[in-house]
Amino acid sequence: xxxxxxxxxxxxxxxxxxxxxxxxxxxxxxxxxxxxxxxxxxxxxxxxxxxxxxxxxxxxxxxxxxxxxxxxxxxxxxxxxxxxxxxxxxxxxxxxxxxxxxxxxxxxxxxxxxxxxxxxxxxxxxxxxxxxxxxxxxxxxxxxxxxxxxxxxxxxxxxxxxxxxxxxxxxxxxxxxxxxxxxxxxxxxxxxxxxxxxxxxxxxxxxxxxxxxxxxxxxxxxxx
Ligand code: SAM
Numbered sequence: 001x002x003x004x005x006x007x008x009x010x011x012x013x014x015x016x017x018x019x020x021x022x023x024x025x026x027x028x029x030x031x032x033x034x035x036x037x038x039x040x041x042x043x044x045x046x047x048x049x050x051x052x053x054x055x056x057x058x059x060x061x062x063x064x065x066x067x068x069x070x071x072x073x074x075x076x077x078x079x080x081x082x083x084x085x086x087x088x089x090x091x092x093x094x095x096x097x098x099x100x101x102x103x104x105x106x107x108x109x110x111x112x113x114x115x116x117x118x119x120x121x122x123x124x125x126x127x128x129x130x131x132x133x134x135x136x137x138x139x140x141x142x143x144x145x146x147x148x149x150x151x152x153x154x155x156x157x158x159x160x161x162x163x164x165x166x167x168x169x170x171x172x173x174x175x176x177x178x179x180x181x182x183x184x185x186x187x188x189x190x191x192x193x194x195x196x197x198x199x200x201x202x203x204x205x206x207x208x209x210x211x212x213x214x215x216x217x218x219x220x221x222x223x224x
Contacts, residue, residue: 001070003098004077005091007084007110010213011188013044015111021045023108027077031066033090037081054078055090063094070103084112088132088157113186114155117215120193121153121181124220128153134166147218148173154218160184160210167202170218174198179219185212 004023009015024030024047031054032038038051054062070076080089084107098105114130129152134143147154158166163182170180176199183193190212194201 001073002075002104002106003070003094004075005085005095005105005107006077006079007108007112008038008041008079008082010082010111010113010186011191013041015187016041016045017108017110020108020110021047024049024077024079026075028074029069029076031076031078031094033080033085038079041079054094060093063097066094067097067101067103070098071101082111082113084110087112087114087130111187113157113183113213113215116186117181117183117193117217118153118155120183121195121217121219123153123179123181123217125153128155130155133157133159140169144169144173149221151220151223153220156216156218158214158216160212160214163210163214163216164202164205166216167198167205170216171198171202174218174221178221181217183215183217184210186215188212 004027006020006023024042027049029050029052030038032051033055035051035053042049066076078085078091078094085091086095095105118125118128129150131147131154134140134156170178176197178198179196180198180201181193181195182201182205185191194204
């Protein structure tokens with residue numbers, strides 16, 4: 001009776017640990033955010049295991065079913081489409097419920113997009129905050145105001161079609177000179193990181209058709 005959280009590659013299929021493969025081979029069922037996406041990975045590594053859907057829209061409805069199966073002695077692995085489950089992905093509710101029910105939970109270390117983006121920014125890494133995706137509407141301005149005062153490095157996830165708007169708002173709330181680092185398509189063929197003052201990085205992306213997956217890292221507010 002155990003739940004494993006198994007990180008999977010964020011782009012490069014080779015970025016999976018030996019232990020992750022071993023766990024995926026031995027569990028009874030693999031819970032996946034999107035079974036088609038995970039099927040590609042499993043096929044690549046010749047892993048044939050039952051795959052069941054477990055995604056953000058059904059997490060709150062289905063965790064009870066999986067808790068019962070765990071209690072009956074099954075071992076489950078939870079994977080997301082990319083990176084570490086539970087990080088801007090489903091997982092939290094299931095983990096919390098397992099712990100309430102005294103079911104063992106093991107999270108394997110592995111890929112997650114925020115770490116390489118943070119390191120590649122060259123900004124201080126001794127203290128940082130991960131904010132995931134900012135709310136689209138309600139609460140967005142309040143969050144931006146708070147982040148403008150944040151002295152630690154700030155890491156955000158953003159979709160490509162919203163990047164320019166986010167950078168524009170960061171200029172508005174944090175000033176054109178605040179340093180930012182935008183990492184795109186980490187671990188993939190067209191990986192790129194653009195680092196500089198907000199105004200400069202904004203101009204760069206305004207002139208491009210922004211595609212791919214993106215992490216935005218902001219330098220913390222410097223003490224005056
Ligand atoms: N669980 C994942 C993790 O551990 O990083 C995050 C899942 S979240 C739904 C997807 C977001 O992660 C993307 O919108 C992007 O902000 C970021 N991301 C995932 N893969 C990435 C990559 N290869 N390069 C840059 N950002 C990535």
